[in-house]
Amino acid sequence: MKFSVSGIDKIKVILNPFFLNKTIPRDIRPDNALTIHHFGIYTYLEIHAEYFIPNLDYKLQISKAIYELIMKKVILFPMNNPVLTMWFVINNLNCFILGVSQVEIYFDFPLGKVIVSQDVIDNNVIKQYKTKDGTPTETYYSSDNSHDRNIFCIYNKQEKLIHDNRTKYKDIEDSKIGYRIEARLSRENCFFMDLDNLRGTYDEIFKRFLPLLSILYFRYLYGNITVIGKSNTYFNRLLWNSKKGKVQYNNRGRLVKAKPIKEQMPENGTGRKQMEKVLLEKYHMEVENAQNPIEMIKDVDSLTDLALS
Numbered sequence: 107m108k109f110s111v112s113g114i115d116k117i118k119v120i121l122n123p124f125f126l127n128k129t130i131p132r133d134i135r136p137d138n139a140l141t142i143h144h145f146g147i148y149t150y151l152e153i154h155a156e157y158f159i160p161n162l163d164y165k166l167q168i169s170k171a172i173y174e175l176i177m178k179k180v181i182l183f184p185m186n187n188p189v190l191t192m193w194f195v196i197n198n199l200n201c202f203i204l205g206v207s208q209v210e211i212y213f214d215f216p217l218g219k220v221i222v223s224q225d226v227i228d229n230n231v232i233k234q235y236k237t238k239d240g241t242p243t244e245t246y247y248s249s250d251n252s253h254d255r256n257i258f259c260i261y262n263k264q265e266k267l268i269h270d271n272r273t274k275y276k277d278i279e280d281s282k283i284g285y286r287i288e289a290r291l292s293r294e295n296c297f298f299m300d301l302d303n304l305r306g307t308y309d310e311i312f313k314r315f316l317p318l319l320s321i322l323y324f325r326y327l328y329g330n331i332t333v334i335g336k337s338n339t340y341f342n343r344l345l346w347n348s349k350k351g352k353v354q355y356n357n358r359g360r361l362v363k364a365k366p367i368k369e370q371m372p373e374n375g376t377g378r379k380q381m382e383k384v385l386l387e388k389y390h391m392e393v394e395n396a397q398n399p400i401e402m403i404k405d406v407d408s409l410t411d412l413a414l415s
Contacts, residue, residue, distance in 0.1 A: 111213065111214050111215075111337070111338045111339065111340065111341075112211070112212065112213050112214065112308075112312070112338060112339070112340035112341065113155060113158070113160055113211075113212060113308055114155065114158060114160075114164065114209065114210065114211055114212075114308060114311070115154070115155050115210040115211070115212045115288060116152055116153065116154050116155065116208065116209075116210045117152075117153045117158075117164070117168065117206065117208070117209050117210075117304065118143075118150050118151070118152045118153075118206070118207040118208040118209075119150065119151050119153070119168065119203045119204075119205070119206055119207060119301075120148050120149070120150055120203065120204040120205050120206075120207050120367060121148075121149045121150065121151055121181070121202070121203060121204070122201065122202055122203065122204055123147075123148075123149060124381060124382070125181045125182055125183055125202065126149055126180070126181060126182070127179055127180055127181070127182050130142050130149075130180050131178070131179075131180065134174075134175070134178065134180065137156055138154065138156075139153070139154050139156040139157035140152070140153060140154070140157060140171055140174065140175070141154070142180065148204075148367075150207055151171065151172075151175070153167075153168060153171050157171065158308075160307060160308040160309075161307050161308070161309075162307065163305060163306055163307065164304045164305070164306065164307070164308070164311060165199070165301055165302070165304045165305045165306075166196065168199070168203075168301070168304065169192065169195050169196040169199050170192065170195075172195055172199065172202045172203065173190070173192055173195045176190060176195070177190075181202060183385075183389075190389075191392060193392070194388070194389060194392050197388075198385060198388065199301065200301070201381060201385055203301065204367050205293075205299065205300070205301075205364060205365070205367050206293075206299040206300060206301055206303075206304065206364065207292060207293055207299065208290065208291065208292040208293075208299070209291045209292075209299065209304070210288050210289070210290050210291070211288070211289045211291070211312070211315065211319070212286050212287065212288045212289075213286065213287045213288075213338050213340060213341040213344070214263060214283055214284075214285075214286050214338065215283075215284050215285050215286070215287075215333065215337055215338060215341075216282045216283065216284050216337055217264070217282055217283070217284035218284060218334070219284060219285070219333060219334045219335055219337055220260065220284065220285035220287070220331065220332070220333055220334075221331065221332040221333075221334070222234075222246050222260060222331050222332075223331075223332070226330045226331070227246075230249060231249055231330050232246050232247070232248065232249065232260075232327075232330055232331065233246060233247040233248075233249055233256075234246050235247065243261075244261060244262035244265060244285075245259065245260070245261040245262070246259070246260040246261070247259055247260075248326035248327060249326065250295070250325075250326055255292065255294045255295060256290065256295075257289060257290060257291070257295050257296075257322055257326060258287065258288065258289055258290070258322070258323070258326055258327055259287075259288045259290055260285060260286070260287050260288075260331065261285065261286055261288075262284070262285055262286075263283050263284065263285060263286035264283050264284055267283070287327075287331075287341070289319055289322070289323075291315075293364070296318075297363050297364065298315075298318070298361040298362065298363060298364060299364045300361075300362040300363065300364040300365075302362045303315070303361050303362055312340060314360055314361060315361070316343065316344065316347060317347065317355065317356075317360060318355050318357075318360075318361065319344055320344055320347035320348045320350070320352070321348075321352050321353060321354070321355045323344055323345070323348045324348040324349075324350075324351060324352065324353065325353060328345075328348050328349075333345070
């Protein structure tokens with residue numbers, strides 16, 4: 107297992123209910139890189155780090171995940187012709203996804219490099235998660251919200267890997283991984299959960315979110331935790347920007363503000379039929395015009411060619 111110092115741990119998107127199979131299979135993939143979850147009236151697709159290739163366009167990879175759900179009959183696209191191209195999904199992604207719900211950006215550190223002092227815990231500056239019986243754990247949250255909606259989470263990643271029991275213990279030991287700091291951006295704490303903000307490679311997405319993350323880090327974690335050394339290049343950039351001490355975020359056009367989900371959903375059956383009609387018309391036009399339709403993206407090379415073309 108490679109020691110990955112920074113990346114996107116998870117992207118959660120809200121699926122359009124119009125095309126969802128009512129009996130969604132429980133196991134989408136054996137590696138659990140794609141998982142389906144229900145909460146309230148919405149159905150969510152969680153795309154985990156194992157699915158992503160950091161140096162490829164993330165919005166394109168989200169399109170690939172939707173394409174995979176269509177092929178596996180999780181999304182029942184009402185097509186009469188069996189040919190469906192990746193281009194069609196890419197160009198109509200907003201019809202399959204109502205919006206982005208959550209993006210988790212992580213920073214990993216070797217053992218012993220992250221310290222949370224007892225003083226900040228005692229003063230409730232940093233919240234320590236406790237089990238139901240009151241036992242303290244090595245999981246901490248920033249003090250901005252309840253533990254499931256906090257912007258920052260700090261936890262012992264090695265301990266979690268051992269507990270999950272999906273990675274060989276020798277690989278965990280060899281990685282020398284210790285604590286992980288996660289920025290958990292969601293619709294509850296961030297205005298910028300929009301698909302267009304996930305265009306580009308991880309490096310490009312990080313640069314786009316860096317000014318916002320720096321201010322949030324300064325507000326909730328700066329001076330409250332200790333990170334020893336410079337083992338994480340991305341975190342060093344975050345920390346350097348945070349030292350400027352700004353407390354107000356000036357977007358300056360870097361990030362697209364997300365629309366409320368209710369504004370994107372047709373209110374009745376007529377809206378649904380109209381959406382299907384428009385999509386099917388586009389689909390059949392594409393099938394008729396396609397000389398060499400892409401039937402399946404089977405490997406990384408094909409996806410890379412698609413991203414660069």
